[in-house]
Amino acid sequence: MASGTPSSGPGEGLTLARLAAVSREVAAASARSRKTELLARMFDQARPEEAALVVSYLSGRLPQGRIGVGWSTLRDPPPPAPAPRLTLAATDAALDTIAALKGPGSRTARRARVHELLAAATDGEQRFLTRLLLGEVRQGALDAVALEALARAAGAPADAVRRAVMLDGSLPRVARALLAEGPAALGRFRFTVGTPVLPMLAHTAASVTEAVRTLGAPCAVEEKLDGIRVQVHRTGDTVRVHTRSLDDITERLPEVTEAALRTPGAPFILDGEVVAVDRDGRPVPFQEIAARVGSRTDIASARAALPVAPVFFDVLAADGAPTVDLPARERHAVLARLLPPELRVGRTVVTDPGDGAQLAAAEAFLARALARGQEGVLVKALDAPYAAGRRGRSWLKVKPVHTLDLVVLAAEWGHGRRTGLLSNLHLGARAGDGGFVMLGKTFKGLTDEMLAWQTRRLGELAVADDGFTVRVRPELVVEIAYDGVQRSPRYPAGVTLRFARVVRHRPDKRAAEADPVERVLRREAPG
Ligand SMILES: Nc1ncnc2c1ncn2[C@@H]1O[C@H](COP(=O)(O)OP(=O)(O)OP(=O)(O)O)[C@@H](O)[C@H]1O
Numbered sequence: 001m002a003s004g005t006p007s008s009g010p011g012e013g014l015t016l017a018r019l020a021a022v023s024r025e026v027a028a029a030s031a032r033s034r035k036t037e038l039l040a041r042m043f044d045q046a047r048p049e050e051a052a053l054v055v056s057y058l059s060g061r062l063p064q065g066r067i068g069v070g071w072s073t074l075r076d077p078p079p080p081a082p083a084p085r086l087t088l089a090a091t092d093a094a095l096d097t098i099a100a101l102k103g104p105g106s107r108t109a110r111r112a113r114v115h116e117l118l119a120a121a122t123d124g125e126q127r128f129l130t131r132l133l134l135g136e137v138r139q140g141a142l143d144a145v146a147l148e149a150l151a152r153a154a155g156a157p158a159d160a161v162r163r164a165v166m167l168d169g170s171l172p173r174v175a176r177a178l179l180a181e182g183p184a185a186l187g188r189f190r191f192t193v194g195t196p197v198l199p200m201l202a203h204t205a206a207s208v209t210e211a212v213r214t215l216g217a218p219c220a221v222e223e224k225l226d227g228i229r230v231q232v233h234r235t236g237d238t239v240r241v242h243t244r245s246l247d248d249i250t251e252r253l254p255e256v257t258e259a260a261l262r263t264p265g266a267p268f269i270l271d272g273e274v275v276a277v278d279r280d281g282r283p284v285p286f287q288e289i290a291a292r293v294g295s296r297t298d299i300a301s302a303r304a305a306l307p308v309a310p311v312f313f314d315v316l317a318a319d320g321a322p323t324v325d326l327p328a329r330e331r332h333a334v335l336a337r338l339l340p341p342e343l344r345v346g347r348t349v350v351t352d353p354g355d356g357a358q359l360a361a362a363e364a365f366l367a368r369a370l371a372r373g374q375e376g377v378l379v380k381a382l383d384a385p386y387a388a389g390r391r392g393r394s395w396l397k398v399k400p401v402h403t404l405d406l407v408v409l410a411a412e413w414g415h416g417r418r419t420g421l422l423s424n425l426h427l428g429a430r431a432g433d434g435g436f437v438m439l440g441k442t443f444k445g446l447t448d449e450m451l452a453w454q455t456r457r458l459g460e461l462a463v464a465d466d467g468f469t470v471r472v473r474p475e476l477v478v479e480i481a482y483d484g485v486q487r488s489p490r491y492p493a494g495v496t497l498r499f500a501r502v503v504r505h506r507p508d509k510r511a512a513e514a515d516p517v518e519r520v521l522r523r524e525a526p527g
Contacts, residue, residue, distance in 0.1 A: 227283075315331050
């Protein structure tokens with residue numbers, strides 16, 4: 001297919017130059033239809049394994065994960081190649097080699113390999129590679145467009161592709177199968193107990209009344225538990241526990257396995273939150289649960305110090321059959337059949353969204369949840385299916401404290417008590433072009449444990465350190481509470497946050513899930 005961008009014959013495969021050019025064109029195009037068209041054209045020409053690389057690179061993810069290449073390795077590139085000849089496959093192979101380098105001497109070897117790769121790249125390719133390796137290509141929102149483009153190129157319905165991605169958790173993997181085998185490949189991505197699926201997420205509403213009115217249908221109002229999301233799969237006596245980002249944390253939470261083994265209805269998949277309560281029955285702060293879930297060693301003493309328990313709010317499969325397409329009211333009935341009350345989330349039901357007395361009762365439910373130390377409530381449409389992998393419109397969360405999920409762009413070395421620790425965080429909101437807009441800085445709200453943790457984590461993400469400020473790959477998401485937005489010519493968006501403070505680190509969230517800057521500019525009540 002003809003295109004204004006550098007192309008490559010079918011023999012050699014797609015060049016990185018082509019991908020870099022399309023990435024630029026897509027970023028510059030404002031209409032979604034144009035973006036889809038550009039990508040569909042590229043998928044038309046891609047081989048199956050290239051399609052997977054296109055999807056990964058465009059969204060800024062390396063299939064190899066972290067490969068330990070920072071700014072110091074990239075800052076003095078060799079002269080660029082005169083003409084494009086670096087294919088995606090060759091790039092991937094070079095990155096495989098670089099990722100595999102370990103142990104003594106690996107630093108020097110890595111540098112040499114990176115320079116070899118850069119020497120094979122044209123100027124445009126070098127720029128793209130550098131941004132990719134530094135984590136600056138971040139078009140997370142592009143996944144949705146890429147999915148539609150892929151569906152179009154393969155002649156498959158977009159909904160069927162979306163469902164396959166939700167069941168598999170990986171767009172690159174689905175892309176490869178789809179281009180290799182055509183639409184029939186989608187049938188292979190079945191819902192199976194034992195294979196984690198992306199969980200359903202919620203939108204924000206300003207109040208319970210607004211949430212109920214927005215749904216405009218019978219709904220459940222549930223406690224918003226402040227713990228760690230878990231998806232629990234049981235087949236026979238085998239139990240697996242996964243996080244929101246599908247990591248397997250089974251071994252760290254024996255309590256959850258024990259609870260699942262006591263529960264009838266296997267094979268099943270349950271969706272819930274792991275929580276802990278103190279001696280007075282009040283929820284233990286999120287940070288403590290996160291620390292417990294994060295600790296991989298000496299599980300027995302971690303458990304003795306802070307026993308946790310799962311509380312479930314949904315079911316994705318029971319008795320070996322998927323329940324995701326059933327309306328929530330039927331899924332809730334299945335949960336009630338399988339689980340004793342202490343393993344189920346507290347909820348009340350609004351049968352008529354126009355009934356003032358029911359609305360008042362729902363608001364009172366929120367007040368009681370907050371008084372018990374919970375974070376807020378979720379209002380869920382009772383006739384809606386489980387929209388896995390999506391921020392569904394049928395789940396609305398209501399929280400009184402306004403927070404934003406922002407990305408750490410840099411951090412400053414602390415003074416006094418905080419000497420040797422990375423303290424003042426530079427916070428960025430997501431920009432439309434895949435980058436981030438700095439909104440301000442904060443060192444407030446950080447406990448000693450959080451300081452120690454972020455110093456370690458940001459050290460891993462560091463790309464430059466001038467002795468005062470450490471610039472990092474924009475990957476760590478932090479939840480920030482603030483009192484308002486104020487004008488400030490010092491920041492690029494012209495605004496900054498008033499009294500920003502860190503509520504928690506969110507290592508389970510990707511930077512692409514951070515809040516967009518428009519949300520701050522609109523001064524909409526954030527969630
Ligand atoms: N009853 C509940 N139903 C659904 N989710 C719940 C419930 N109680 C607590 N949660 C938690 O709230 C989250 C839903 O909010 P959202 O989709 O915005 O995810 P999030 O960005 O992780 O939210 P937040 O940062 O507010 O916890 C879930 O991922 C889950 O961890």
